[in-house]
Amino acid sequence: MSTSEVATVLAWHDALNDNDVDTLLELSSDDIEVGGQEGAAQGLRALREWATTAGVTLVPGRMFAFEGVVVVEQEATWSGKADETSTVASAFRVVHDQVTAVFRHPDLESALEATDLSEDDLVD
Numbered sequence: 001m002s003t004s005e006v007a008t009v010l011a012w013h014d015a016l017n018d019n020d021v022d023t024l025l026e027l028s029s030d031d032i033e034v035g036g037q038e039g040a041a042q043g044l045r046a047l048r049e050w051a052t053t054a055g056v057t058l059v060p061g062r063m064f065a066f067e068g069v070v071v072v073e074q075e076a077t078w079s080g081k082a083d084e085t086s087t088v089a090s091a092f093r094v095v096h097d098q099v100t101a102v103f104r105h106p107d108l109e110s111a112l113e114a115t116d117l118s119e120d121d122l123v124d
Contacts, residue, residue, distance in 0.1 A: 036104035055079030064121040
C-alpha cells in the first residue's frame, strides 16, 4: 500500500465534496473510467458531467488498499435527500497519483469482492 495512493483518494473525495471540479479533474487521468449501477463512462468530460450533476457527497470511512487499488466505504448523501444517508463503497485505481478508475458499489462487501481485497488490506 502506498501512502500517496490513499492521499490521492482522500484528496479526490475532498474535491468532490467541495464542488472543486478543477481539482477533481487534476487528480484524475485523462481517460478515467467512472462507473456504478447505472453504467459507466470514460474521460474527463464524463467525470465533469457526473460531478456537476450527481449532487452527491461521499464521506470516506474505512479504507482498504493494495497495489494501486483503494476501496473506500462511504456515507453517501444526495442533494435531493439531504436527510437520508446510505452506506456505499467505491473502488479506485490509482496510478502515478492520479485516479484512473472509480466504480461505486452498493456496499463494502461487493467492492471488496470485485477487487479481490479483504479485511487484511485495511488501512490503519
